Amino acid sequence: MFKFTEEQIMIRDMVREFTKNEVEPRDKWMDENGFDWEVHKKLCEAGLMGIHLPEQYGGGGGDAVMSEIVINEIAKGSASVALFLDADWLAADMIYVHGSEEQKNHYLPLAAEGKIFAFGLTESNAGSDAAAIKSVAVKQPDGSYVLNGGKAWITNSGVADYYLIMAKTDPEAGAKGISVFIVPKDAEGLTVGKFEHKMGMCGSATCELSFDNIKLPADALVGKEGAGFKIAMMALDGARISIGAIASGLAQHAMEVAKNYANERVTFGKPIAKYQGVAFKFADMAAKIRAIDLMVWDTAQMKSEGQRHTVEAAELKLMSSKWCCEICDECIQVLGGNGYSREFHVERFYRDAKLLEIGEGTSEIQRMVISGAVLAK
Template sequence: MKFGTNEQKKKYMRIAANEGIFAFGLTEPDAGSDAAGLKTTAKRDGDYYVVNGRKAWITNAGVADVYIVMAKTSPEKGVKGISAFIVEKGTPGFTVCSDEEKMGMRGSNTAGLIFEDMRVPKENMLGKEGDGFKIAMVSLDCARISIGAIACGLSEHALEIAKNYAKERIAFGKPISNFQAIQFKIADMVIGIENMKLITYNVAEKYAKGEEFTVDAACCKVYAGETCCRICDEAIQILGGNGYSKEYPAERLYRDAKLLVIGEGTSEILRMLIGRTTLAD
């Protein structure tokens, strides 16, 4: 919506309104955290751009109706030579690879994309030529708010599982919820969740008001992702051996949570962003 032309908005917002699925194609086999190092190219040929290259770890790949694909239109310009294209499923030369066998988040389709002389109409460029990296970074900022919300939901589920189990599990003649060690774990989980909610709401409000929120989104993503991992780990610890079993859902939450410190910018990359931006002021 932010970068599209009126014609693009009219066409693709209708698809979104009718429950169409979209995907974001930035990551490549050799370009993850180093997004500027992507190798997919788009060469102008009359009224079309001819796209060649590969993408990796693309969420909704294979089920999406529309893909936003980043490709280099001017490789010699580095990040300023990256452009964004709207690609519809079924476009000739566009192939979706097999789904990744992931550790967690297995309910979400994730696969690679292959482009072989795929011809994209010039009117399907999103923004202007060279705007791709900027579009990608803005999109990632927004996605990091979503990570905060996902982390809150996963953590609340983990807390509920741990709390209910602690009330029912009898050890040494009484529910383990009576032991201070368990109470402290539960307390730390609650504190973490409340903090996650606050930081997520704060950055979401800044975004809604049109304020600068890049660093806030990075802080939100790092804190919420890492806190969620700790909470899910503690949930397993409270369940003990049962937490390690697939008969209980705690282990699934633990596996799902790990993605939150990797996807949409690793914790390490975001700490670099936060530190450099803060020191530059």
């Protein structure tokens, strides 16, 4: 069984209290109104935006396990806010892991203080087939680049200060021709589209991006030319652990609401929790949540130790997203007609949960990753 250190327990308890007081009360508002700048301000004040970054850049010095503790606890109050943090860290970590010293020294302190980052890979015709992106960055004689194209379904777009954009520097090379560039929000030629009206995760901002002859300096390139696809896939390995942490937190939130309801709702003279048909739902939910947690902490520890975790992260994302959807669905059933009402929250949790089976690699893509590894000779 995974055991947290005293420091990790202290951070967990602090974030749990923060979530209860500052995040959970705003989740319904965000579902109806979108991104909440007040919550973002409080995340900055609490030092949570940069808790995953090294202290030398102004961060909290937390490792992968610490990062997932924060995501997990935040998700118990709002999956949208947890997803916002996940996407922010996913993009900023690309600079931390693959950026030059100059890029790290410039951008990571900004990330630690609360500037928002976004990861831009998906396009309208290139989702699961990420190597099929059409955005192009053409190198100029002076070493700069000119970026054209667009992106779709980019989490944190519209609120981000910086975008990590994947574009082809060699269109003929397929996945090996993709590179990563840092694009500031005020770049001339960058157009941010309307905010998407989504089924769930409404507290996280999602827009389309359009690039029209954006001029980027040579030092906007992260890593080497042609390394962008590998950089993106490595980043997504870590982000998929966060999806598991969100799934656990969201599932626990839903089960807590359903548990309270089941103990209070009386039918035929006794609480519905006393009926085996209802009680057994909680047995299944609790077992699934424990399984998710064990995978989350095990895979986070692998990342913390520098071990490759591509398959383990895919397994975690596949099963945690599936089980989270199942748990939220069962919680709606426990509440009956009330579960179908927006006043009782669990229908929102179900809408939020569905994104976990789609974003950062669909469940079908996870099965491709896992089966390819299992069947490899």
